[in-house]
Amino acid sequence: MSTSAFGLSLEPRRRVEQGLLGRALRFLHLDGWLLVGIGGVLLISLLALYSAEGQQLTELLDQVARMLVALGALLFMAQISPSWLRRGSPLIYALGIVLLILVMATGDIGKGAQRWLDLGVRFQPSEIMKLGLPMTLCWLLHDRPLPPSFGVLLIVVVLLVVPVGLIAEQPDLGTAILIVLSGAVVIFLAGLGWKYLAAVSALTGAAMPALWLVMHDYQRKRVLTLLDPESDPLGAGYHIIQSKIAIGSGGIFGKGWLNGTQGQLEFLPERHTDFIFAVIGEEFGLLGALALLLLYLLIVGRGLYIAASAPDTFSRLLAGSLSITFFFYVFVNTAMVMGLIPVVGVPLPLVSAGGTSMVTLMAGFGILMSIQTHRKLVAR
Amino acid sequence: MAPTLRIKDHWREQQLFTGRLLVAILFVLGLTGLVVGRLVQLQVGKYEYYSVQSSGNRIRVEPVPPIRGLILDRNGKVLAENTPSYQLEMTPEQVPDMADTLTRLVASGILPEGDLPELKEMVASRRAFDTVVVAERLTDEELAAFAVRRPHFPGLDIRARLGRSYPYGTAAAHLLGYVGGISADDKKTLDPTAYAGTTHVGKISVERSFETRLHGTPGHEDVVVNVHGRKMQVLDRVRSLPGEDVILTIDMDAQMAANQGLQGKRGAAVAIDPRNGEVLAFVSTPAYDPNAISAGLSRRAYLALQEDLDQPMFNRALRGQYPPGSTIKPMVALAALHYGVATAERRVGCRGAFSLPGSSHRFRDWKPEGHGSVDLYNAIEQSCDVYFYTVARELGIDRLGSFLESFGLGSVTGIDIGGEKTGLVPSIAWKKKAFRRPGEQVWFPGETVIAGIGQGYMLVTPLQLAHATATIAAKGQRFQPTLFRGTRNSATGTIEYEAPRPLPPVPDQEPAQWAAIIEGMHGVMHGPRGTARAVGLNAPYQMAGKSGTAQVFTIGQKEKYIAKDVAERRRDHALFIAFAPLEAPRIAVAVVIENGESGSKVAAPIARAVMDAYLRNPS
Numbered sequence: 001m002s003t004s005a006f007g008l009s010l011e012p013r014r015r016v017e018q019g020l021l022g023r024a025l026r027f028l029h030l031d032g033w034l035l036v037g038i039g040g041v042l043l044i045s046l047l048a049l050y051s052a053e054g055q056q057l058t059e060l061l062d063q064v065a066r067m068l069v070a071l072g073a074l075l076f077m078a079q080i081s082p083s084w085l086r087r088g089s090p091l092i093y094a095l096g097i098v099l100l101i102l103v104m105a106t107g108d109i110g111k112g113a114q115r116w117l118d119l120g121v122r123f124q125p126s127e128i129m130k131l132g133l134p135m136t137l138c139w140l141l142h143d144r145p146l147p148p149s150f151g152v153l154l155i156v157v158v159l160l161v162v163p164v165g166l167i168a169e170q171p172d173l174g175t176a177i178l179i180v181l182s183g184a185v186v187i188f189l190a191g192l193g194w195k196y197l198a199a200v201s202a203l204t205g206a207a208m209p210a211l212w213l214v215m216h217d218y219q220r221k222r223v224l225t226l227l228d229p230e231s232d233p234l235g236a237g238y239h240i241i242q243s244k245i246a247i248g249s250g251g252i253f254g255k256g257w258l259n260g261t262q263g264q265l266e267f268l269p270e271r272h273t274d275f276i277f278a279v280i281g282e283e284f285g286l287l288g289a290l291a292l293l294l295l296y297l298l299i300v301g302r303g304l305y306i307a308a309s310a311p312d313t314f315s316r317l318l319a320g321s322l323s324i325t326f327f328f329y330v331f332v333n334t335a336m337v338m339g340l341i342p343v344v345g346v347p348l349p350l351v352s353a354g355g356t357s358m359v360t361l362m363a364g365f366g367i368l369m370s371i372q373t374h375r376k377l378v379a380r
Numbered sequence: 381m382a383p384t385l386r387i388k389d390h391w392r393e394q395q396l397f398t399g400r401l402l403v404a405i406l407f408v409l410g411l412t413g414l415v416v417g418r419l420v421q422l423q424v425g426k427y428e429y430y431s432v433q434s435s436g437n438r439i440r441v442e443p444v445p446p447i448r449g450l451i452l453d454r455n456g457k458v459l460a461e462n463t464p465s466y467q468l469e470m471t472p473e474q475v476p477d478m479a480d481t482l483t484r485l486v487a488s489g490i491l492p493e494g495d496l497p498e499l500k501e502m503v504a505s506r507r508a509f510d511t512v513v514v515a516e517r518l519t520d521e522e523l524a525a526f527a528v529r530r531p532h533f534p535g536l537d538i539r540a541r542l543g544r545s546y547p548y549g550t551a552a553a554h555l556l557g558y559v560g561g562i563s564a565d566d567k568k569t570l571d572p573t574a575y576a577g578t579t580h581v582g583k584i585s586v587e588r589s590f591e592t593r594l595h596g597t598p599g600h601e602d603v604v605v606n607v608h609g610r611k612m613q614v615l616d617r618v619r620s621l622p623g624e625d626v627i628l629t630i631d632m633d634a635q636m637a638a639n640q641g642l643q644g645k646r647g648a649a650v651a652i653d654p655r656n657g658e659v660l661a662f663v664s665t666p667a668y669d670p671n672a673i674s675a676g677l678s679r680r681a682y683l684a685l686q687e688d689l690d691q692p693m694f695n696r697a698l699r700g701q702y703p704p705g706s707t708i709k710p711m712v713a714l715a716a717l718h719y720g721v722a723t724a725e726r727r728v729g730c731r732g733a734f735s736l737p738g739s740s741h742r743f744r745d746w747k748p749e750g751h752g753s754v755d756l757y758n759a760i761e762q763s764c765d766v767y768f769y770t771v772a773r774e775l776g777i778d779r780l781g782s783f784l785e786s787f788g789l790g791s792v793t794g795i796d797i798g799g800e801k802t803g804l805v806p807s808i809a810w811k812k813k814a815f816r817r818p819g820e821q822v823w824f825p826g827e828t829v830i831a832g833i834g835q836g837y838m839l840v841t842p843l844q845l846a847h848a849t850a851t852i853a854a855k856g857q858r859f860q861p862t863l864f865r866g867t868r869n870s871a872t873g874t875i876e877y878e879a880p881r882p883l884p885p886v887p888d889q890e891p892a893q894w895a896a897i898i899e900g901m902h903g904v905m906h907g908p909r910g911t912a913r914a915v916g917l918n919a920p921y922q923m924a925g926k927s928g929t930a931q932v933f934t935i936g937q938k939e940k941y942i943a944k945d946v947a948e949r950r951r952d953h954a955l956f957i958a959f960a961p962l963e964a965p966r967i968a969v970a971v972v973i974e975n976g977e978s979g980s981k982v983a984a985p986i987a988r989a990v991m992d993a994y995l996r997n998p999s
Contacts, residue, residue, distance in 0.1 A: 058501070146393045189404065191396040217571065238441060248422040248430025261434055286423040293412065300408060308401055316397055324404055331411045338418045 029078040029373040031306070034365055037299035038350065042067055044280065044292050045351040051258050052272040052279045053353070059272075066355035070362035077366025081374045085367060086314045089139035092132040093159070099125035100166040126167045126175045127360045131367070133163060133179050134321045137186040142314040147191035156187060174345055182325040189307075189320045223342045239275065240339045242267045247281035247289075247338060254285030272353045274345060277337045292351075293334075299365075300327045306372045315371040322364045329361075442603050443577030446596025447542065447870075449623030451556060451586060453632040454658075454865055459552055460587070464540035465675075466523055468514040472503050474535030481533060490526055491515060517543075517675060544580065546670045548632070551639040553667035554695040555630065555863070557585025557797075558674045574598060580674070585695070586628065586863060589797045593867060596623035625868040627875070629658035634967070637993035638663040641986030646690055647973035648697035650846035651990050654965045656880035657850070657859025659795070661969075661990055662843075664696040699801045701839040702972050705928030705979065706763045707957045708784070708834035710852060710897045713756055715783040716771040717893040724896040727753045730766035736773070736825055743769050743829055746929075760900025761907045763927065765833050772832025777823060780831060781807045786886045787848040788858065789840055794883075795861040803844050806837035835931060845970035849957040852901070853924075853965035855894040856886035901926050902962055912956070912980040915988050921995055925958030925987065927979030951975040956983035960991045967994050 025032055046060060053059040080088075103125055137156055144152055160183045168176040188197070212220065246262035255261070260282035262268045271279050281289045303323025310316040329349040335341045337348075347354060349361055422430065451460035468490065475481050482499070485491040491499070491514060502512050514536065515522070526538065544559045546552065559580040562570065566581050575581070577598055582588040599620035604613045631651075638649035642665040651661035668685055677685070685693055694700070716722035732750035733742040745751070745765040751758065759767035772780055784790070790805030804810075808823040815821045830836045840848075843861060851858050859880050866877035901924035903909075905916030911927050930953040954976030959968035969987040976982040 143388070145388045146396060185404075189397060189400045191393070191400060216569070221571075221573070244422060245430050245433045247419070248426050249434035251423055251427045251431065281419070281423065286419055289419050289423075290416065293415065297408075297412065304401060304405060304408075308398060313393065320397075320401060320404065324408065327408050327411070331415065334415050335418070338415070338422060340414070340418055 031369040031372045033302040040295040041350045048280050070358040073359045074362040074366040077363045078369040082315045089135035093136040096128040096132040129163045130360050134182045138314045138317040141190050185321045185324045243278035243337050246278040250282040250285045252286045254283050296330050442601045444599040444620045445577040446620035447622040449594040450625040452627045453630045457632045462542040463545040465543045466518040467516045469511045470514050470536045544674045550667040553670045554664040555662045557587040558670040585797045590626045594623040597621040622870045627865045629865045631660045634661040634990050634994040637989045648842040649971045650842050651969045652846045652850040654850035654853035654968050657861050659863050666690050666692040668692045697842045703930035704834035704840045705930035707928035707955045713897050721774045724756045727755050728767045728770050734766045734769040757900045761903030768832040769829045777828040781805045793847045793861045804839040842972045850968035853959035853968045858883035912984045915984040922962035923960035928955035929979045951977050954979045954983040956987045958987040
């Protein structure tokens with residue numbers, strides 16, 4: 001198998017590895033390709049946010065600070081070798097469960113007030129589970145023959161249902177669904193038989209009516225607005241109408257940075273968070289949007305490459321799962337902003353303003369880098 | 381047949397994984413294709429269409445938030461309303477000389493100098509025609525100060541905004557709760573359409589529980605803006621619909637009497653109408669100022685509230701759990717009658733202490749010299765501990781416990797505000813589960829004995845105690861405690877009342893048995909040796925009651941740090957329950973005073989005051 005990513009020739013790569021930069025990267029357990037992709041996306045993020053937030057430098061600096069924290073998380077995770085990560089997985093999972101239960105138990109009284117005052121840094125245990133769950137599933141499958149037996153699958157279901165149930169209770173349906181997806185990806189990559197896959201798909205299809213029943217009214221409305229956006233002029237329908245106008249009017253080349261009328265004149269709601277992709281589409285046009293998608297594909301592709309060349313089951317499954325889950329975030333947000341799927345409140349990863357999910361994502365990339373860089377050390 | 385042994389086949393697994401990865405890559409590419417296809421469709425295919433839409437897009441939809449419903453007491457007194465507060469706003473483009481204006485604003489005392497940098501930054505970062513808030517919540521003096529100088533400040537104006545205000549302040553704080561700015565967590569559960577433009581949402585208690593009724597429906601304005609985004613004209617306006625007014629079951633006279641009595645104390649008082657479960661008074665002290673919280677506290681003020689030793693944010697009526705002490709005795713007596721352990725005539729000799737057979741441990745009576753020979757009436761009237769030690773032992777903890785549970789103790793009452801605590805009715809099975817060490821899991825006979833006087837593990841909330849008292853007053857009929865009497869449509873004035881919600885009654889009880897314990901409770905207030913006869917004096921109506929004094933066996937975590945307070949905080953809790961009028965009860969009250977020492981001297985007068993206040997009005 002070729003050791004270079006994307007079939008590039010070995011020459012430039014070797015030069016990098018021998019240079020100062022290459023040695024620095026190796027020393028810090030970082031991966032150049034992933035860094036290029038992440039850096040590119042973050043750059044686009046800063047440009048788009050500056051425009052979307054009415055050119056306020058303070059807001060932008062806040063986001064830069066959050067990015068630095070997230071990069072810290074990446075750097076930290078990259079130092080932990082995959083074998084340590086594997087051993088630590090069940091601990092992280094257990095910690096996540098305990099914290100989720102704590103959140104349940106220490107509800108109401110203080111929280112009503114705390115929510116509103118938002119003292120210091122708030123911490124969401126569900127974020128831990130975004131990594132803890134796939135890690136634990138990979139840990140579980142690591143020593144077992146694959147494809148997993150029926151008994152192992154039962155354990156997987158239990159490991160999945162407990163945190164997802166707790167999170168859905170909070171209620172945070174969006175995060176719950178994303179965590180289910182991350183688990184599903186692990187099982188799929190582990191070689192779950194096609195007959196199971198067919199059965200799960202059939203079950204999911206059958207569960208749709210049930211899902212409809214447990215949805216909040218406003219969530220149902222969001223699904224209905226997809227069919228008829230004009231029916232909801234203040235809410236999701238208006239969002240979709242305005243974001244489609246923003247993207248469509250951007251054309252191939254865009255209206256230019258800081259010149260998007262939809263964004264600048266505040267027709268576009270939530271333009272610095274969930275709908276930032278519309279700002280990018282309006283100001284940078286098709287070319288800008290494609291550039292962003294390419295950077296995302298670079299990250300996902302590099303992640304899958306790391307998965308393919310990982311030395312053991314745990315690393316392989318985890319790298320694959322993290323990469324594909326990341327792609328899901330990208331897809332769900334962009335498809336939502338362009339009116340392909342209902343508005344579900346998932347931010348555009350690494351680009352939307354906000355820090356919580358970025359830290360988790362970057363920690364995930366740290367894990368990918370750890371898998372990649374430690375492998376080389378072992379091989380040598 | 382040997383079981384098929386599966387071992388890890390690394391090569392095959394790698395193949396399997398690579399296969400799956402290829403499927404995943406196809407999947408990723410497929411979805412990417414979908415996104416790219418949509419981009420091309422919007423930005424190339426329909427570019428002309430959206431381009432026209434965008435340049436013609438001069439109409440912005442702006443939400444108009446609804447006016448929050450009022451909260452009223454049962455007689456129509458306003459407990460929560462919306463009052464305008466005034467703020468000073470500035471439109472930068474209309475200000476001729478910004479630097480000079482700001483200097484003069486500071487000089488005239490309207491703008492604190494410390495706010496200046498923040499204001500300058502806001503002015504710099506906004507568009508020139510966007511208004512900037514210079515000062516919020518202006519006092520009358522500040523309003524006047526500005527009004528006089530107004531001609532000298534072109535571009536500045538006073539604007540009114542509606543804020544939530546609570547005319548009774550701390551007196552109804554734990555009852556009503558408060559509103560606060562919508563947080564990220566709130567957003568997850570709120571309908572973004574219904575809350576577009578709304579800034580505040582109910583955070584706790586009544587404001588939170590009845591949020592959907594109080595909030596109302598937003599309207600919207602279609603606004604024409606020019607190419608710079610400035611509002612030119614309002615095209616269309618769909619008016620917002622105000623929220624419903626919520627009518628509570630609370631009687632403000634009773635509430636104020638309870639609050640008055642609890643001033644300077646840590647405690648709670650709850651009054652319930654035994655005929656329907658309507659909560660007439662619901663007070664917990666000390667309390668916070670809901671007006672200040674709704675307007676927004678500084679972080680320091682909030683922390684001060686949180687760290688206050690007396691815990692003003694803690695709703696004692698709903699969440700405080702206390703040993704019931706002797707207030708449990710009428711119910712224990714009823715259990716004894718129910719199970720045939722005692723009759724109204726049975727007499728027990730009291731010499732000031734009780735011992736279990738074969739044990740030398742003496743369970744003391746509060747009266748060292750003893751009450752002599754007492755029957756059920758005397759036992760309740762004088763609160764004889766030995767009598768109840770005796771019947772509790774004969775009942776056994778499980779029979780006693782399950783009987784108390786039929787009064788609603790040990791579980792939530794289901795009142796319509798969230799966060800209620802369950803209290804605790806111990807049992808043999810409970811103890812086995814609650815303790816880890818085998819030695820502690822055993823239920824000791826002595827624990828049954830002290831359960832008879834409401835000590836030991838048993839815990840009740842003031843709300844549960846009031847509910848149980850109402851149940852005694854209604855001779856076993858139970859209603860779910862409720863704060864919600866009905867709603868008033870703020871547009872039409874139509875009032876709709878809610879029906880009472882009956883709960884399963886206390887089972888199989890003869891009227892004579894109820895009469896016996898109520899007679900004893902009547903004796904407490906009006907009998908020659910009643911423990912609270914001083915409080916029953918000179919009342920225009922007859923009442924029944926029971927005092928209680930509960931030992932404090934735990935000290936809160938924070939309290940241990942302040943040595944001089946410990947002595948005060950180790951004093952007994954004072955409790956009192958009562959209902960009136962005796963013949964046809966209309967109000968049942970429970971009062972708990974932390975470290976109040978004497979139920980009959982400290983808690984009882986408050987219960988009396990609440991009943992006086994409520995019964996003064998004809999029903």
